[in-house]
Amino acid sequence: MTDRSISGASHAARKTRHDVTCFRSRATFSAVRRGSSPGCGPANEPPKPSSLPDTATSASPKPPSPSSRPSTGRDAASEPIRRRVICHRRGEAPGPTLLCIASLHGNEPAGTLALERVDAALRAAEVEIERGELVFLIGNLGALAAGKRYLDRDLNRGWSREAIARIRALGPRVSEDLEMLELDDKIEECQQTARGPLLFLDLHTTSAASPPFASVVDQSEARRLSRSLPVPTVLGMDSHLDGTLLEELDAHDFCGIIFEGGQHDEPEAVDHDEAAVWLLLQQLDFLPATPPAAVSRRIAWAHATLSAAAGSLPRLLEIEYRHAIDASCGFHMEPGFRSFEEVEPGQLLGRDRDGEVRSPFAARVLMPLYQAQGDDGFFLVREVD
Ligand SMILES: [Zn+2]
Numbered sequence: 001m002t003d004r005s006i007s008g009a010s011h012a013a014r015k016t017r018h019d020v021t022c023f024r025s026r027a028t029f030s031a032v033r034r035g036s037s038p039g040c041g042p043a044n045e046p047p048k049p050s051s052l053p054d055t056a057t058s059a060s061p062k063p064p065s066p067s068s069r070p071s072t073g074r075d076a077a078s079e080p081i082r083r084r085v086i087c088h089r090r091g092e093a094p095g096p097t098l099l100c101i102a103s104l105h106g107n108e109p110a111g112t113l114a115l116e117r118v119d120a121a122l123r124a125a126e127v128e129i130e131r132g133e134l135v136f137l138i139g140n141l142g143a144l145a146a147g148k149r150y151l152d153r154d155l156n157r158g159w160s161r162e163a164i165a166r167i168r169a170l171g172p173r174v175s176e177d178l179e180m181l182e183l184d185d186k187i188e189e190c191q192q193t194a195r196g197p198l199l200f201l202d203l204h205t206t207s208a209a210s211p212p213f214a215s216v217v218d219q220s221e222a223r224r225l226s227r228s229l230p231v232p233t234v235l236g237m238d239s240h241l242d243g244t245l246l247e248e249l250d251a252h253d254f255c256g257i258i259f260e261g262g263q264h265d266e267p268e269a270v271d272h273d274e275a276a277v278w279l280l281l282q283q284l285d286f287l288p289a290t291p292p293a294a295v296s297r298r299i300a301w302a303h304a305t306l307s308a309a310a311g312s313l314p315r316l317l318e319i320e321y322r323h324a325i326d327a328s329c330g331f332h333m334e335p336g337f338r339s340f341e342e343v344e345p346g347q348l349l350g351r352d353r354d355g356e357v358r359s360p361f362a363a364r365v366l367m368p369l370y371q372a373q374g375d376d377g378f379f380l381v382r383e384v385d
Contacts, residue, residue, distance in 0.1 A: 082112070082144065084182055086136035087119045094195035095132025096284050099187065099254065100277060102136070102203040104156050104245060106143020107371070110261050111203025114273035118281075125294050129286040132196050137186060139245075142175045149373040151175040159248035184248065191252045199225065200249050200256035201280060205269045207371035210339035211309050212272035215258040217246070222255050228283035229259070229276055230303060231310040232340065234366065234381055236319035241376075260339075260367070262309075272309060275302035313340055314383040320363060323377035329353060331377045337368040343380070350377060 086102075102111025115136040138144060140155045152174035164184050172178040191198060199221075213232040216222035226233040237258065238246060246258065259276045262269035279302050281287050287295060325331040330353040343349065343359045349368070350357040359365075363380035 082138055082141060084138055084141060084186065086112075086115050086138065087122075087134070088136075089122075089129045089134040090193075091129040091131040091133070091286070093131035095130070095286070096196040096199050097133040097135070097190050097194040098199045098201065098280060098284060098286070099135045099137065099190050099249075099256075100201040100203065101139050101183075101245070102273070103144045104139030104202065105149045105154075105204065106140045106145070106151070107147055107149045107373075108203075108205045108264055109144060109147075110205045110264070110266075110269035111273045112138055112144065113270045114203065114261070114277060117270070117274050118277045121294065121298060125292040127287065127291060127295055129281075130288060131285065133190065133193065134281070134286060135186070135190055137183065139183065140176065140179050142179065149371070154373075154375075155179055156245055157243045159243050159245055161251060163243075164248075183245075187249065187252050187254070191254075197221070198249075198252065198254040199284070200254045201277065202245060202249075202256070202258045203261060203273045203276070204258060205261050205264045205266075205273075206339060206367050207264060207374070208333075208338055208368045209263050209266075210260060210367070211311065211313060212259070212261050212269075212276070212306055213310075213313075213339070214276075215260065216256075217250075219255060222257065225255075225280065225283065226257055228279055229257070230307040231276075232313045232315055232317055234317050234319060235384065240319055240322040240379070264371075268309070271305055275305045278302040279306070316384045317364065317366075317381040318384050319366070319379050320382050321360060321380040323350075323357065323379070325352070325369070325375055325377040329377075331357070331369070333368045333370060333378060335370075337365050337378075339366050339368070340364045340381075 100111075100115055102115050103109060115138075119136060140150060143150045143155070153176045155176045158176075159180070164180065167173075167177045167181060172181060211231070213234055214226040214229055215234045215237045216226045217238045218235045223233070238244075249256065257276075257280075259273065261272035261276070278299050282299050287299075291299075323331075331350055332352070333350045334348055337343075337349070341364060343363055343365050345359060345361050347359045348356055349359055349365065357377070359380065361380070363382050366379040366381045367376060368378040369376060
């Protein structure tokens with residue numbers, strides 16, 4: 001492993017937290033900063049065989065594999081049975097490892113569909129990666145089959161070395177414990193076999209309408225990667241959320257991008273996620289210098305698709321405020337907001353058991369919550385000068 005410019009030890013130091021006073025019609029309060037993930041349905045394509053066998057292992061005893069559980073939310077007969085590893089490619093030359101993870105939230109199928117598309121296109125064009133390793137993983141197999149954000153707990157929460165050690169010692173107790181162990185095994189394997197920088201792409205979608213955007217920690221390597229995608233980049237998510245997969249990956253020296261492709265079940269979200277993958281493959285020199293025409297066309301399509309979707313939005317923004325909620329809040333977002341929509345100071349954004357929730361300042365709203373599960377009511381972002 002060489003050229004790791006990002007240190008996992010730096011993560012804690014990066015976290016800076018500030019109490020934010022939110023303007024309400026009745027009272028002010030200090031926002032509670034507790035974690036969840038950036039926001040993010042069904043899949044109909046047949047499962048693709050992996051290039052390499054899925055070598056994930058986990059503690060024993062363990063509950064049934066998530067992939068073997070029946071769908072609980074939809075017609076199980078119509079749902080394909082998927083495996084954790086969509087593909088694991090290894091180039092002859094050393095180079096970066098790119099770990100792409102989709103559907104960490106099970107109601108976000110777009111990322112899985114996008115990874116399956118890219119894998120199928122590479123196979124159809126008979127393209128092998130030139131260097132490094134390329135790994136496509138599904139995050140929450142059980143929740144994806146059920147079409148739910150999660151079955152027992154949010155899989156984008158509770159990541160820590162201590163938590164994983166505890167689950168390994170006691171055995172997985174709920175569905176997401178097993179998902180977590182299998183993912184952790186694969187992440188560990190990628191770290192051990194890496195012959196270059198460790199990079200990741202975490203694919204999500206949101207409950208609200210949204211143009212595609214990237215979210216990164218404010219580090220040079222992550223910023224460099226995000227600049228290869230012609231979409232807005234949002235900084236600061238890591239300062240507002242605890243226990244995300246991002247922290248786990250950081251602990252394993254991975255650096256990368258959380259990519260939000262759009263609204264959960266919109267076909268465009270699959271396009272956006274797929275486009276992001278193609279552009280990163282190109283940026284990281286995984287593809288041949290002169291790829292087959294079908295691949296070249298896909299890359300041109302990817303750039304045009306993301307550029308058109310992002311339009312004239314600012315290219316760099318930072319999270320200034322997170323409206324944390326829990327089930328007891330009774331929070332409901334006012335209808336009709338979409339990500340990056342500009343809001344005025346005092347503008348009504350939602351309601352909860354205490355009354356109206358208004359914007360504390362002029363900003364753009366990000367990921368307004370329009371689904372039952374989740375503990376981020378909305379974020380407010382501002383352009384970085
Ligand atoms: Zn998500």
